[in-house]
Amino acid sequence: MRRIADYYLNKATSWDEIRSAHRKFVRDYNMQSHFAHRERRDNHHSPRDVLRGVLARTVPEPILARIFFSTQFTRYLDRSGYIRFRNWRFYAELGLARKPVTVQIYTSTLKVEYQDQELAFYTVEWHEDNKHIQEVKNPRLIETGYRSPQLTLWTLGPDEWLLFLKAPAYSAREKQKKQPFIQLPLPELGMDPPHVGMLQG
Numbered sequence: 001m002r003r004i005a006d007y008y009l010n011k012a013t014s015w016d017e018i019r020s021a022h023r024k025f026v027r028d029y030n031m032q033s034h035f036a037h038r039e040r041r042d043n044h045h046s047p048r049d050v051l052r053g054v055l056a057r058t059v060p061e062p063i064l065a066r067i068f069f070s071t072q073f074t075r076y077l078d079r080s081g082y083i084r085f086r087n088w089r090f091y092a093e094l095g096l097a098r099k100p101v102t103v104q105i106y107t108s109t110l111k112v113e114y115q116d117q118e119l120a121f122y123t124v125e126w127h128e129d130n131k132h133i134q135e136v137k138n139p140r141l142i143e144t145g146y147r148s149p150q151l152t153l154w155t156l157g158p159d160e161w162l163l164f165l166k167a168p169a170y171s172a173r174e175k176q177k178k179q180p181f182i183q184l185p186l187p188e189l190g191m192d193p194p195h196v197g198m199l200q201g
Helices: 003-009 015-030 048-050 062-067
Strands: 072-076 082-085 088-091 100-106 107-112 117-126 133-141 165-166
Touching: 003 015, 015 048, 015 107, 072 082, 088 117, 088 133
Parallel strands: none
Antiparallel strands: 072 100, 082 088, 088 165, 100 107, 107 117, 117 133
């Protein structure tokens, strides 16, 4: 079922099409006959027929956030409005430079948002280890009300500048060698130590 969902999600070219594909998948999943219910004698062969309108318990949002934490990350935008994620740089919003944003992963879609407001979407392809990004395409920026205080000389279209690029891998820092401490010799003053006497009155 996940492969069927991924097929339609990968064909979507906008966030609205992704939502529409997801709604269609859920509707079809609930209304079509399932192999697990094939032997029922009450003629209820789909999840909708089996559940008959019974609703599951509602899970509080903090618990859901912990469940999906593995696909949600926090990053900070740099002064140019980019984030660095898995050795790639993704543009989100120049007007939010230095602000924390949320990066969410949905199979092949990477979403960047700020305080629940969507900023950008990217289609990503993963390596076989499902940890490293192999290819990025189909960038989609969302028009927001955030503006940079720095005025631009001219306006560039999405096809006229790089919205994403592969960043160089971090290089390991060389440990600095500690310099040995050398005690310098004290200078010889050539003076006798002062004599301590007693004053007589």
